[in-house]
Amino acid sequence: MANVLKHLPELEGMELGYIQGILKNMDDEQASLFAQVYRARRKDNQMILILCLLGFFGFAGLHRFIIGQIGLGILYLLTAGLCFIGTIVDLINYKSLAYEYNMKIAHETLAMMSNGNFPNAQNGNGNGNS
Amino acid sequence: MKKAFTYFRKLPLELIFWIGALIGILRIDPYGPQHFSLCPLDNLGFTWCPGCGLGRAMSLLTKGDFQESWSMHPLAMFAFAVILFRIYELIKNLKTTKHYG
Numbered sequence: 544m545a546n547v548l549k550h551l552p553e554l555e556g557m558e559l560g561y562i563q564g565i566l567k568n569m570d571d572e573q574a575s576l577f578a579q580v581y582r583a584r585r586k587d588n589q590m591i592l593i594l595c596l597l598g599f600f601g602f603a604g605l606h607r608f609i610i611g612q613i614g615l616g617i618l619y620l621l622t623a624g625l626c627f628i629g630t631i632v633d634l635i636n637y638k639s640l641a642y643e644y645n646m647k648i649a650h651e652t653l654a655m656m657s658n659g660n661f662p663n664a665q666n667g668n669g670n671g672n673s
Numbered sequence: 674m675k676k677a678f679t680y681f682r683k684l685p686l687e688l689i690f691w692i693g694a695l696i697g698i699l700r701i702d703p704y705g706p707q708h709f710s711l712c713p714l715d716n717l718g719f720t721w722c723p724g725c726g727l728g729r730a731m732s733l734l735t736k737g738d739f740q741e742s743w744s745m746h747p748l749a750m751f752a753f754a755v756i757l758f759r760i761y762e763l764i765k766n767l768k769t770t771k772h773y774g
Contacts, residue, residue, distance in 0.1 A: 614755035622724030626712045632690050
């Protein structure tokens with residue numbers, strides 16, 4: 544049982560609880576591997592907030608591009624964030640946008656780890672040593 | 674009080690917003706005269722913005738008036754597709770994720 548506060552102390556709120564649920568049945572070594580990958584890939588919710596705020600200066604929807612919703616990103620960009628209404632809603636909602644994306648990334652990381660095709664330092668069989 | 678707060682936090686705000694937006698669009702009358710506008714830019718006194726007419730164009734689309742819809746705002750069809758897809762995705766997320774926190 545690994546503690547989330549030891550491996551990923553920067554998490555907060557709902558995300559903290561969710562990642563703790565994932566780390567619950569891992570040992571410390573797996574957890575630190577997970578933490579390393581997850582930290583590199585997750586999006587900070589402050590970045591979502593700042594990109595969302597750029598919507599008021601004409602570049603709306605950048606946060607939607609960043610979290611992989613290209614369609615909505617284009618729509619926001621070409622309509623000034625649905626006439627600012629969409630931007631304002633996302634300003635209220637930015638934490639759950641980041642949370643949704645980070646949950647997806649956590650599951651991707653888990654799947655990658657359980658597949659075993661993770662570049663491991665111990666058994667670099669050929670392609671990992673370049 | 675605390676219970677009410679956690680309940681509010683679990684509320685799918687974005688889903689409510691998109692569904693509310695679609696219901697609002699179905700209810701407006703695109704042929705009518707200028708009506709009360711929610712648009713903050715319009716209320717600030719700007720007469721034009723890149724998203725102007727999108728709601729009316731989507732409303733015209735549901736009434737089958739494609740030509741008028743295109744001349745009002747060409748992105749209406751795209752907006753409909755993207756928003757419906759987003760609603761589907763949000764409902765799917767709501768159903769499949771369980772929160773440990």
